[in-house]
Amino acid sequence: MATVLDGAVRIFRERGYNATSIADLSLATGLAAGSIYKAFKDKRGLFLAAFDRYVEEGDALRRLAFQNGGNGRDKLKSLLGLYANASSGAEGMRGCLVAGSTIELATMDAATARQVKAAHARTEQLLVRTIREGQVDGSINAAIDSGASAGLMLCILQGMRVVGKTGRSRDDMNALVELAMKILD
Amino acid sequence: MATVLDGAVRIFRERGYNATSIADLSLATGLAAGSIYKAFKDKRGLFLAAFDRYVEEGDALRRLAFQNGGNGRDKLKSLLGLYANASSGAEGMRGCLVAGSTIELATMDAATARQVKAAHARTEQLLVRTIREGQVDGSINAAIDSGASAGLMLCILQGMRVVGKTGRSRDDMNALVELAMKILD
DNA sequence: TTATTTTGGAATTATTCATTTCCAAAATCA
């Protein structure tokens, strides 16, 4: 089942929900259309399962990035580095399921749209918490607005994912990370 | 003709190329399907015309933002302010045709993809030029890498357009602008 | 005024789409 969802995640990242047909999903997951419908009820159900898996995997990667510890600033730098890597080369061109789904928000039903917005809210909350942690441990300027800087960080992360679709090198993306950290000064 | 393209720009911004049908375009432009085909050859032709118009309008807005003059830093602040406004409220939720098209890159033919990438390149070149201008007039730190900081600015601008789809207030977005300017310190 | 050309769009066409139906093979149960 996990590999079915991995295949779905991949094709939805590349093409988005609307441009991905059941035939595409069948190729990507290895299941025939009838089986997809038996397992997920419909295309939207498979999308939601894939989206959840993608968000969970992202959460796990972010936790891993934070496990190397250090102070708030170190953690944020790890996070930006993680996104810089994910946004470069062939993997970067594949795209982000959250960014892609955000662009398609207008074509989604309310419940699906809520899931997409919730994913952003969760990332933004993590950013706020980590910035505040840095402000407490002294690694981040205590005077900056944690909400605003978290919002800016979220834009940078999403922007990397979009620009990554056009093909950027790892060096290009990593160069941005150093500069972005100045926001926290 | 201009209002036809304006209608097309609007619906493509909101829904993207793939999720916009000829029926949608007919409603948005006021032309029947047969007329659309006579004027633009096909859906892709209308999209390209709409995309060109959107990019040209964006260029005009950026020129306008720069006309208030000032040094390099002032100009960049105006540009970020322009994007912050465009990315907030109902207008922000409508989305950006360039960001949206970037997400759909994998579903485009090579010529259309080149146009989308060219739009990014043009914005990035403007950012590089303006940062260098600021480094010459002393308003921007001469030591920072103009290429990397332009790349980061591009990510911020595109990220604002994506996050703006989820609904952000003008105050939220403007708060980011102040912080983003620290990159140039 | 009549003939011809141009224009706008309704209707149609062929294809693709999401979803359902139905069938046969495999697995399970008695």
Place this chain on the structure above:
DNA sequence: TGATTTTGGAAATGAATAATTCCAAAATAA
């Protein structure tokens, strides 16, 4: 071993799609 249930998927269905055809009204030319 035979009967029944489960499972996977090919084929079919009805709707939506991009694009084309054809018609009538409007405009132009003689």
